[in-house]
Amino acid sequence: MLVIDEERIFEEIKRRKAKRVVMNAPDGLLNKVHNLSKKLERELGIEVIIVAEPSYGSCDTVDEEALKLNADVAFHIGHKISLPFLGKRTVFIDAYDDVSFKDVLEKALPLIKDFKRIGLCTISQHIHSLKEAKEFLEKMGKEVVIGKGKGQLLDGQIFGCEFYPVYSIKDEVDIFLFLGQSRFHAIGVALSTNKPTLMLDPYLKEVEDISPLVDERYKRAILSIYKALDAKNFGIIIGLKEGQLSLLRALQLKEKIKKFGRDVSLIALREVKDDRLLLFKDIEVFIQTACPRISLDDYHEKLVLSVPQAEALIALWEGKKIDDFLLKSHWL
């Protein structure tokens, strides 16, 4: 069960003498946040506004909405990062999962018997479980490595788009164990490191080898690049979410692609969805700079490339090889 760090919210409100706060969270936490908002209003006499737009990651902070709604603080709940604060108003609030990995770790043992050096990684809500998992595996005679954090990432943590703590240790380990029920993240680990990766699901207590999914994603990603080779009309999408805005990257890509005689238009969007993209009848290929996973995981009617795919496309035009285009510490 996910437990929101309410204590810190109460502390921050009191410390800042906040009168109005906004809160946002992933969909799965919204009802808890709704109850919490009532508690805060009742006990502290403040005004709470829940920003109910989709929140997929720590890129979905709502500093701008807080400003707009004249709020003193923006509590972004459920995506812990290495920083306690960001922007002028955002406070990151942890929601940790109290589920145990004990059973699923035991279940994983026979599957990793041929691997000596184990890399461990996870996402925000299970960070605290890394230590327990490491100790267990070491007791079982394994060498366990947890990669150092970097930027917004804590030790052993990965995002959907950033993988420093696994990328940096990929040559020191034989296999990665991803702690959590998220194929999405486990696939990211495997694609960015090119290492065997198992997902340890603490809820179903199942160990899943995600290789087949990784193969599918990789093939689809590379096929999209080749399909885009002869296109003439490109649309580069700039994400409007505050943590996804990458104007400079979009402008750089535009210039590069124009050099190859292509027509390039710039389009700004909040959510990159087909219903908006398909309105542009003349555009054959979209390149979106908002979030790599929109291209790698979602299905689209037209080609929608991520930044690493776009860079691979340019490399192909330049006559270079592109095999390792996803083997990177981040895909932004």
Added chain:
Amino acid sequence: MLVIDEERIFEEIKRRKAKRVVMNAPDGLLNKVHNLSKKLERELGIEVIIVAEPSYGSCDTVDEEALKLNADVAFHIGHKISLPFLGKRTVFIDAYDDVSFKDVLEKALPLIKDFKRIGLCTISQHIHSLKEAKEFLEKMGKEVVIGKGKGQLLDGQIFGCEFYPVYSIKDEVDIFLFLGQSRFHAIGVALSTNKPTLMLDPYLKEVEDISPLVDERYKRAILSIYKALDAKNFGIIIGLKEGQLSLLRALQLKEKIKKFGRDVSLIALREVKDDRLLLFKDIEVFIQTACPRISLDDYHEKLVLSVPQAEALIALWEGKKIDDFLLKSHWL
């Protein structure tokens, strides 16, 4: 066919020595805007970014996006209002429709033979056709009234949410003729004035009596109010779009509703859609302050009241009558 006032765009760019501009428009105009963006880049050497979020009305300006994208001007295309500019960067650009109302006006004559005093109204793209229609009807022996504009509305113009030019003359006319292919707007005229209203569709050259639709909308709207009478848990939605933000109204409604012993939470959203609303399991009734038409025209699984419906609900709690709750010059 809709014709964008390109000349004014060229003029404004030159006058402001703009280097980067953003443009947004209703979906139906996006391909024209896309072509225009290429022309502007080619001929003026500037950078154009198309903001491709949905644009339903003059509330969907993108001043904030222009700031975010470091653009000098935000051209909002297709919703002419009484002001040429708004905010720090927004320039309203007209897209007028060159279709003729001659045929459909003739077709309307037998249907209005029992009405002496005719009120004329329309939307942005047909404003220039009001004069021609007035002259034609006067030649046919009718008394024709075009209501004065107010606020952002030009003479004879209506929005989906504001109706001054028809509301102010409702007692001087026997019937309204709405020029345009938009049941949505014609329904607004009828509901806000309680007058017979015909829609004159210049494309299909059909005259439509929209009374049945008006009855349906009115009944549905009033039924929703009565259904909300005994609810305990309310959610008040604040629209995050720059032209829909109504924080004060939301706060006022919250205080009023709390006085009747109800639980009220504040929720901020950009697009008010069921997939977001249904996440809040405990909320029985939503009141949204973003756009009245979201409540009156769209279908929702839970109750989603507009501001006039919410005010009617409060009136009912106070023991007052509410028959005329939509008979207003605006629904905001």
